Amino acid sequence: xxxxxxxxxxxxxxxxxxxxxxxxxxxxxxxxxxxxxxxxxxxxxxxxxxxxxxxxxxxx
Numbered sequence: 001x002x003x004x005x006x007x008x009x010x011x012x013x014x015x016x017x018x019x020x021x022x023x024x025x026x027x028x029x030x031x032x033x034x035x036x037x038x039x040x041x042x043x044x045x046x047x048x049x050x051x052x053x054x055x056x057x058x059x060x
Contacts, residue, residue: 002053011048019051020044 003020011018022044029038 002057004050010046014048017048017050019047019049021047 001020001022003022005018005020006016007018008016022042025041025043026037027039027041028035030036031038
């Protein structure tokens with residue numbers, strides 16, 4: 001996920017823009033007879049300012 005937003009509380013100086021870059025890594029396993037997500041690891045970083053994603057971001 002790549003999100004650019006205004007957040008005065010998170011960035012009180014300047015123009016209030018921040019960029020949130022986040023990804024999730026899911027681990028699946030069998031619980032009983034069902035295949036379920038057994039772990040969700042979330043990784044993210046906040047950067048002050050407006051940052052564009054790299055070229056090709058979001059394409060399979």
